[in-house]
Amino acid sequence: MLRALHVAEKPSVAKKVAEHLGSLGGPTTNRSGPSPYNRLYDFETPGTPLTNNRRVRHTVTSVTGHLMASEFAEPHNKWHACAPRDLLREDVSQVEFRVADDKLPLKQQLEQEARQNDWLVLWLDCDREGEAIAYEVVDVCRKKKASLDLYRAVFSSVDKQSIQQAWRSLQRPDKRKADAVAARSELDLRAGAAFTRFQTFRIDGRYEDVQTKVVSYGPCQFPTLGFIVQRQQEIEAHAHKQFWKIDLATKIDQQHVKWSWRRKRVFDEVVASLLFERVLESPGTIERVQPKPATKVRPVPLCTLELQKRASRWLRLAPDATMEVAEKLYQNALISYPRTETEIFKPGLDLRDLIDRQRGDPRFASFCGDLLDKPANDPRSFCQPRAGKRDDEAHPPIHPTGDGSQLTDPRQKAVFELVTRHFLACCAKDGVGRQTLVDADIGGEKFEARGLIIDQRGWLDIYRWERWSGTQLPLLQEGQLFDITKVELVAGKTQPPPLLTEADLLAKMDAHGIGTDATMADHIKTVLTREYATRANQPPHVLKPTPLGRALVDAYDAMGERLNRPELRAAAEADFTSIANGKKTKAQVIAETLVTMRRCFDVVQRDVAKLDEAMRKRFGGAAGDGPAPDLNLDFAGTTCGDCGGTMQLYSRNDRPSLRCDQCETWWPLPDRQGVTIEPRSATCPLCQFQLVDIKFDPNGRKQPHCPHCYTAPPPGAHAGSTGGRMACRDCAHAGCSLATGVRGGSLAVAKCACGGDLKLRRTPAAKFVLGCTSQQCGSAAWFPSAVASARVLEDSDCPQCSAPGAPVRRLKLKLPSAKVPPGTDLNPTLCALCCRGEILHLGFDRRNLRVGGRGRGGRGRGGGRGRGGRTRGPPAPAGVDQNKRPKVAAAQPPRPAPRGPPQPLQQRGPPQPQLRR
Incomplete structure (x- = not known):
């Protein structure tokens, strides 16, 4: 008998797999293993051609998301163990992938089951992230039994038909997709940790209004924030301009007609007045009447990005909340896999069967009946959906797979309704109507009017969020004269663009390649969680940057490397795709990207004064304008290298710090207990700050420190006893006798x-x-x-x-x-x-x-x-x-x-x- 271990990504999916595969054979039993939250299901099924007709003994279990976590190896996982730049060097710091402590019981469970099985069948989500988790399971299981034969189940829904079909057509897992995720994980960890530590060391405790202890950076997070700040900058930079326009209305054959001025508006009041007088004194003449057919085209099938945008616009759901709800609907076999970039239904999918499954829901029963029962020439009958431009070759577009009429949760009910109505609209025919365009001349000025008559609503009957309406015009003839009933010269002024909505932000991220369809919502959530931006109350889901978010983006805008711009991340995402396609290797992409990140870090470190300037602009002077008592009353003061002012020694946040009385900048110093600090006559040749002598032990030697280089080590410095902060002895400057690095x-x-x-x-x-x-x-x-x-x-x-x-x-x-x-x-x-x-x-x-x-x-x-x-x-x-x-x-x-x-x-x-x- 063949023994197969099946591993799903979530316990709920494992339960569905066991239920649907177990129905092919004998009874199913379940038991508990070392991980009590991941049940084990056992059953047997007859043989298939894939198993050489051997009977199969199945064991189905699950993981709960990622089994392993990435982190820096000792000692670089500690904040002050090294200079932040060292985290961007593979030859200095190493990234480890190991099973998280809370997943050790699950690791033990997989090891126990792997020893007793011949096959390992991976039922992880069929995307790159799922493939990465799959190979985490493979690494754990094959360490206990190297001979395990690996298979991957490909499915897009957890309904019975999809699960059984996936079992009959198993494939092999793709290591390249897992490598792409591993590369992204390592690079995001390195870049995020390096720049986060750098920003935090520079900002933490220096400004009273900055409450956050960690000023984080993320390769996707900052470009996302950059879009929000850019729109705010456009709003603030907008200069209102006065304009004038002519509003015209007439009554022809007892029907009111609204006309649009072809010039739209003019910005000179004198010119506007002259044109208005000509219109006021002249009759109107119909110059052209042009009837033509009109069509309201049905939408293309639903992908993840479009689901998030439409749910934000119509359901008032944040993108991360939409994905959370969609994931629950998928696990309950009500919709297909919700993370997909595909907008094309492949020929093999039975769309009529999917429509028929919705006949039991009163909201859709009548429309589904028309689609399936009306003859092909009827405007309400079924029509093959349009094909969109996107296709990830992995999953079909999002569509309903079950009956959601029994849902009670308001959010689940709303998202399921949106998915179902969109799917049914894709399978309906376009809206058809007749449009009339009329051009008129009044005193030499051109005006136009539009009329619309809808003959067949088609998909609009089910898609209640879309509107298509118009005004019926009277019967008009070319050359016909008409009288003006109302004409006004209206003054107005230009308006700035509106704040970004989450739907707008998703569209910008997609256009610039920031994140994937599955991660965009998480990046927006991170920006909000870090308090770099907020959701404005009116209207909902409009994003506005906070002062801290503005300061960070302003600083990077002023630097040589604009890390808030999307180009760097878009190039990295393209490289990750190249790994998944086999065009590049994981090692190659990591090495090339780290070279770029080190160059960016060096520029940012060189221009760090621009970060200080941006923070002072948003938060005023540095914190501590009312200085705390002096640590050392005999401290004679030192010279600030930025402005030449005098720096005095204060106790700030229970640590010694130097504060410049002129530029109001704070420079923290080592905060070991019992430290004594004295001025030194020498000046740092790199930054011109006067040095100080620090004695950590009453019986120890004095150690020279530069206040500036201690916080922002120059390139080439190595980590000494002070960790990521640098003493003079760690400096490599050849022209200084104190520099022993x-x-x-x-x-x-x-x-x-x-x-x-x-x-x-x-x-x-x-x-x-x-x-x-x-x-x-x-x-x-x-x-x-x-x-x-x-x-x-x-x-x-x-x-x-x-x-x-x-x-x-x-x-x-x-x-x-x-x-x-x-x-x-x-x-x-x-x-x-x-x-x-x-x-x-x-x-x-x-x-x-x-x-x-x-x-x-x-x-x-x-x-x-x-x-x-x-x-x-x-x-x-x-x-x-x-x-x-x-x-x-x-x-x-x-x-x-x-x-x-x-x-x-x-x-x-x-x-x-x-x-x-």
């Missing part, structure tokens, strides 16, 4: 044996050291004083020492010619682990260096002394086979120089002259 100092050169990272830094004595970041380790190697400068190369890994997932980066050194032997390369690029012949003669001391886990207690094969006191060669990094490494000679004591040219020797300090007898 190095270029590329945030990059790990190699992995230490303890599991930490070996990073390059500069000591206060200007010597370079390769040391472990773990405070408990102490593994280190010192470069000689002959090295004038050193930097870690980002894209230059050692081909001998590197291994997959464990790169060993090479270093670029600069050596002064006066301190090295003749013939030495003054700008060598080398590996600190294997280039012994090139650097040992410089005095490189690596006795305490332990690499890649091969050392033990500082005495293993990681460069310490082995048995007998003999110095061993450099160790192999993690993942490199020791037996396949190139052999290098062990370090030997210096020997007398042979006859001939002098040879470089292992030595410390300046080289000694070599003499020949």
